[in-house]
Amino acid sequence: MKIVLDAMGGDHAPQVNIEGAVETVQESDDIEVILVGDEAAIRKELKSRKHKPGRISIVHASQVVEMHEATTTAIRKKRDSSIRVGVGLVKAGRADAFVSAGHSGVVMGTSLLLLGTSKGVDRPAIATLMPTLKDTFILLDVGANVDCKPENLQQFALMGNIYCRLILGREQPKVGLLSIGEEDVKGNELTKEAFKLIKQSSVNFIGNIEGKDIFTGIADVVVCDGFIGNVALKISEGLAETILKMLKKEIANVTAGKLGYLMLKPAIRNFKKRTDYDEYGGAPLLGINGTSIISHGRSSAKAIRNALRVANDFARKRVYEAISEAIQSDLTARTG
Amino acid sequence: MKIVLDAMGGDHAPQVNIEGAVETVQESDDIEVILVGDEAAIRKELKSRKHKPGRISIVHASQVVEMHEATTTAIRKKRDSSIRVGVGLVKAGRADAFVSAGHSGVVMGTSLLLLGTSKGVDRPAIATLMPTLKDTFILLDVGANVDCKPENLQQFALMGNIYCRLILGREQPKVGLLSIGEEDVKGNELTKEAFKLIKQSSVNFIGNIEGKDIFTGIADVVVCDGFIGNVALKISEGLAETILKMLKKEIANVTAGKLGYLMLKPAIRNFKKRTDYDEYGGAPLLGINGTSIISHGRSSAKAIRNALRVANDFARKRVYEAISEAIQSDLTARTG
Numbered sequence: 001m002k003i004v005l006d007a008m009g010g011d012h013a014p015q016v017n018i019e020g021a022v023e024t025v026q027e028s029d030d031i032e033v034i035l036v037g038d039e040a041a042i043r044k045e046l047k048s049r050k051h052k053p054g055r056i057s058i059v060h061a062s063q064v065v066e067m068h069e070a071t072t073t074a075i076r077k078k079r080d081s082s083i084r085v086g087v088g089l090v091k092a093g094r095a096d097a098f099v100s101a102g103h104s105g106v107v108m109g110t111s112l113l114l115l116g117t118s119k120g121v122d123r124p125a126i127a128t129l130m131p132t133l134k135d136t137f138i139l140l141d142v143g144a145n146v147d148c149k150p151e152n153l154q155q156f157a158l159m160g161n162i163y164c165r166l167i168l169g170r171e172q173p174k175v176g177l178l179s180i181g182e183e184d185v186k187g188n189e190l191t192k193e194a195f196k197l198i199k200q201s202s203v204n205f206i207g208n209i210e211g212k213d214i215f216t217g218i219a220d221v222v223v224c225d226g227f228i229g230n231v232a233l234k235i236s237e238g239l240a241e242t243i244l245k246m247l248k249k250e251i252a253n254v255t256a257g258k259l260g261y262l263m264l265k266p267a268i269r270n271f272k273k274r275t276d277y278d279e280y281g282g283a284p285l286l287g288i289n290g291t292s293i294i295s296h297g298r299s300s301a302k303a304i305r306n307a308l309r310v311a312n313d314f315a316r317k318r319v320y321e322a323i324s325e326a327i328q329s330d331l332t333a334r335t336g
Numbered sequence: 337m338k339i340v341l342d343a344m345g346g347d348h349a350p351q352v353n354i355e356g357a358v359e360t361v362q363e364s365d366d367i368e369v370i371l372v373g374d375e376a377a378i379r380k381e382l383k384s385r386k387h388k389p390g391r392i393s394i395v396h397a398s399q400v401v402e403m404h405e406a407t408t409t410a411i412r413k414k415r416d417s418s419i420r421v422g423v424g425l426v427k428a429g430r431a432d433a434f435v436s437a438g439h440s441g442v443v444m445g446t447s448l449l450l451l452g453t454s455k456g457v458d459r460p461a462i463a464t465l466m467p468t469l470k471d472t473f474i475l476l477d478v479g480a481n482v483d484c485k486p487e488n489l490q491q492f493a494l495m496g497n498i499y500c501r502l503i504l505g506r507e508q509p510k511v512g513l514l515s516i517g518e519e520d521v522k523g524n525e526l527t528k529e530a531f532k533l534i535k536q537s538s539v540n541f542i543g544n545i546e547g548k549d550i551f552t553g554i555a556d557v558v559v560c561d562g563f564i565g566n567v568a569l570k571i572s573e574g575l576a577e578t579i580l581k582m583l584k585k586e587i588a589n590v591t592a593g594k595l596g597y598l599m600l601k602p603a604i605r606n607f608k609k610r611t612d613y614d615e616y617g618g619a620p621l622l623g624i625n626g627t628s629i630i631s632h633g634r635s636s637a638k639a640i641r642n643a644l645r646v647a648n649d650f651a652r653k654r655v656y657e658a659i660s661e662a663i664q665s666d667l668t669a670r671t672g
Contacts, residue, residue, distance in 0.1 A: 062403030133578055133585075143516060146524040180479060180566040188563040201395075215578040227524040230516040231564055232571055234547030239572055242469055242551040243579050249420040249469075 001030060001312045002095040006065040007037035007235055008082040009102020010299045014038070018045040020304025025055040028303075031312050034095055036061050036086040061085035062104075067297060071105035075113065083107055087114045090290050096315035097291035099282065099307045101299040107292065108144055108285055116288040118324035120331060123148070124287035125156045125226070127163055127266065128233060129280040132217035138164055139214075141226040142233045142283065148192035150226035152178070158326050159286040160221035161203045166317045167310075169222070176209035176219035178228060184208065190225060198223070202330050220281060279308020284314055286323060291315040337366060337648045338431040338575035343373035344418040346439020346635045350374070353437065354381040356640025361391040363641075367648050372397050372422040372433055373496040374393035397421035400618050402440075403633065406569045407441035411449065419443055423450045426626050432651035433627035435618065437635040444480055447621055447628040454660035456667060459484070461492045461562070462630060463499055464569060465616040468553035474500055475550075477562040477617065478569045484561035489513070489538055496557035497539045497621040502653045503646075504556070512545035514557035514564060520544065524562065534559070538666050617642025620650055622659060627651040 005021050007014045014037060021033040032055050035042050039060040046056065062080040065074045075250075078084060083106050084128040091114045100107045108126065117124060125141035138160050145152060157175050164173035175196055180188040184195060186208055198205050206219060211232070214222050224232065282295035283304060291314045295307040341357055343350045350373060351479050357369040368391050373380050375396040382392065399417040401410045414420060425431040428451045444462065449497045453460060461477035474496050481488060493511050499522070500509035513531055515523040520531060522544055534541050542555060550558050560568065617639060618631035627650045631643040650656075 131582075133581060146516065179568060180482065180563055180570075191563075210574075211567045211572075212574035212577075214571065215574050227516055227527075228567055231514060231547045231560075231568060234516075235550065235568055235571055236547075236575055238546075238548035238551050239575050241548075241580060243576060245469055249457060250390075 001097065001315045002032045002034060003308050003311045003315070004034045004036055004086040004089050004095045004098045005269050005304070005308065006082045006086050006098070006100035006107075007042050007100050008036040008061070009100040009107075010295065010304075011101075011297050013101065014045055016299065016301040017304050018042060019049065019301035020057060020299075020308065022046070022049045023301060023305050024308045025052050028309070028312070031055070032057070033308065034059055034089060036089070037064070037082040038062070048064040054099060059085060059089065059153055065106045069103060069106070071103070071109055074103065074106045075109045081106075083110050087111055087292065090292070091115055097293065097304075097311040099293045099295060099304070099311045101282075101295035101304065101307070104143070104294045104297075107294050108191070110210070111285055111288050111290070111292040115288050115292065117287050118289045118320050118327070119157075119328035120324055121287040122155060122295060123152045124285050125159060125284050127286050128283040129330070130233075130236065132215050134217040136168070136219065136280070137214065137219055138168075138169055138221045139229055139233065140223060140286065142229035143226045144285070145226040147227070148190060150190060150197050153190070153194035153223055153225065154197035155327055156196050156223045157198045157201060157203050157205070157221065157324050158330055162225060162319060162326050163284065163286060164220050164323045165252070166322060167313055170220055172204045173220035174206045174218070174225065175203045175221040176206050176214075178211065178214070178224035178232070179208035180210065181210050182210060194223075200334055202326075202333060223295055281308075281310045284310065284319070286319075288320060289324075290320055337433065337651045338368045338370060339644050339647045339651070340370045340372055340422040340425050340431045340434045341640070342418045342434070342436035342438050342443075342646065343378050344397075345373040345443075346631065347437075348635070349437065350377050350381055352637040353640050355385065355637035356635075356644065358382070358385045358387040359393060359637060360641050360644045361388050364645070364648070367391070367644060368393070369644065370395055370425060372425070373400070373418040374398070385456060395425065401442045403439055405442070407439070407445055410439065410442045411445045417442075417603045419446050423447055423628065426628070427451055433629065433647040435629045435631060435640070435647045437631035437633055437640065438617075438635050438645070440479070440630045440633075442629065443630050444621055447624050447626070451626040453623050453630070454656050454663070456660055456663035457623040458491060458496075459488045460488060460621055461495060462619050463496060463622050464619040465548070466569075466572065468551050470553040472504070472549065472616070473553065473555055474504075474557045474626065475565055475569065476557070476559060476622065478565035479562045480621070481562040482566075483563070484526060486526060486533050489526070489530035489559050489561065490533035491623070491663055492539060492559045493534045493539050493541070493557065494536040494557060494666055495659050497623060498515075498543050498655060498658045498662050499620065500556050502655055502658060503649055507555055508540045509556035510554070511539045511557040511559065512542050512659060514547065514550070514558050514560035514568070515544035516546065518544050518546060525601050530559075536670055538662075540668060617644075617646045620646065620655070622655075624656060625660075626656055638667045
């Protein structure tokens with residue numbers, strides 16, 4: 001697979017991006033990386049790193065979208081940005097997938113603009129993996145659509161289900177609807193309507209699940225609108241960081257604490273790994289007619305490497321086609 | 337102050353409720369507790385505990401609302417429940433505040449039905465305290481209203497502000513709006529409209545704040561609709577529990593872990609205390625024309641004691657009157 005990597009996107013670009021690309025082609029046999037961005041800067045970074053020849057190429061793009069830019073303006077005005085040029089390569093059939101740790105709104109908007117939605121899909125969704133006590137679950141949407149209709153949530157359920165089956169390899173994913181009570185009738189207007197629609201769908205729907213239960217592994221896929229999902233994701237990130245800081249502070253306050261902390265270090269390192277977003281390698285944009293992966297702005301080389309691996313997997317398994325088929329056949333089954 | 341305690345509400349009622357009441361009158365000089373519920377059961381529990389005479393009384397109620405009951409049915413049909421009788425005592429002027437660890441929907445509905453909203457208030461809100469790295473913040477609404485209008489959020493901002501000033505004693509609370517980006521224009525339709533209204537209000541509005549920042553102590557009051565607030569609260573509870581479990585599991589996997597854990601125990605105990613909802617003693621129902629406190633269903637005797645203390649504080653400072661005044665004067669200032 002040929003994966004386009006936005007060399008300029010992210011807080012530590014282009015260094016970590018190119019490091020991630022180089023490591024990827026060293027480790028894998030089936031990935032070619034096309035680096036898009038400032039050619040001189042990319043060449044300079046590449047020069048200082050050994051890599052297999054022929055599996056990394058460069059396509060120049062003269063502009064960079066900065067993190068603070070307004071989404072619509074950046075999409076309209078920066079026609080030669082690394083994001084625009086990169087997604088354009090997928091659109092033109094010259095690459096199989098796009099990965100960026102840059103401005104997520106612009107990555108999403110540009111992917112939607114150039115690639116369009118898969119047939120049958122009304123709105124795309126950003127899906128992210130989150131840790132549970134046992135494994136992981138998929139949360140979607142985490143920010144593509146802040147105001148959703150019940151039909152959107154129903155499609156998110158179908159899309160998350162395909163992601164879980166094809167990429168995580170779980171046969172019959174348990175799909176839950178994020179709400180404020182387990183009973184069928186609990187929720188707000190949006191979730192109450194969405195509940196009825198998802199119940200009629202061809203997914204293994206386990207009903208409403210509460211925020212307190214999502215991390216127990218009760219569901220493989222958790223569906224919500226993009227506002228709630230983004231708040232939930234950010235709260236989880238913030239709280240996990242805060243809890244570790246609080247623990248460290250408390251530890252510093254007790255006499256035997258520092259020694260205890262040293263002895264616990266391997267455990268804390270393992271724990272951090274389990275809750276480390278770098279490990280999951282980026283959030284796929286589901287419902288787009290192609291493969292587009294959004295990586296965290298703070299991505300390290302490891303995160304980039306994982307995002308390239310995820311992109312390769314999504315493209316190879318043609319997840320976007322499976323999503324389109326699932327949504328169309330679900331519609332046929334429900335409406336005849 | 338005379339505080340009514342629902343003796344029958346909560347997972348560990350009536351034992352812990354009565355234990356909490358007895359401890360409260362032992363410790364404080366200015367609280368009388370009226371226990372409402374099954375008189376025989378209450379007398380039996382009281383008998384086995386020493387307590388100062390004259391500061392605890394009993395009012396009989398023949399029915400108990402179970403946790404699984406539908407809110408509207410329970411309110412309509414159980415006219416002699418401990419919740420209904422208890423709130424009735426406040427309504428009749430025979431007590432200053434009501435506390436229950438029972439069915440929160442029924443406590444809210446009954447309080448609203450019997451006491452009504454404070455003058456000027458459209459919708460009440462449930463406010464809860466959450467820990468930050470430095471101190472605490474108030475999150476509201478956490479479940480009274482799952483579908484809100486922008487005006488409701490604006491009133492929540494004013495109500496949270498009063499709570500923070502009068503009860504937590506912070507002079508100029510920083511009030512934030514929970515959203516998905518810091519910029520003024522970020523958010524969904526509801527928060528974008530609410531942003532404009534709160535900005536015109538007489539609170540120290542610091543704008544949108546993201547989920548990842550709420551635990552840093554950036555704001556004293558965080559405003560959101562009841563669906564988001566409830567999800568946020570439950571996710572925080574669930575994640576905190578999960579993180580501690582994950583840490584314990586990781587610790588069990590490393591050789592020196594168990595010894596390290598023993599040495600860290602005081603730190604973990606302090607940490608648990610800081611994140612322990614029992615410590616905060618219940619969530620006030622703001623905007624009701626009277627004092628009504630909802631305690632966690634899993635309340636311990638300590639949680640009940642803290643809820644009684646909070647109820648005493650709210651009643652003594654007449655928070656519900658201050659809220660009414662603030663909302664009316666804000667309306668006058670904005671509309672003339």
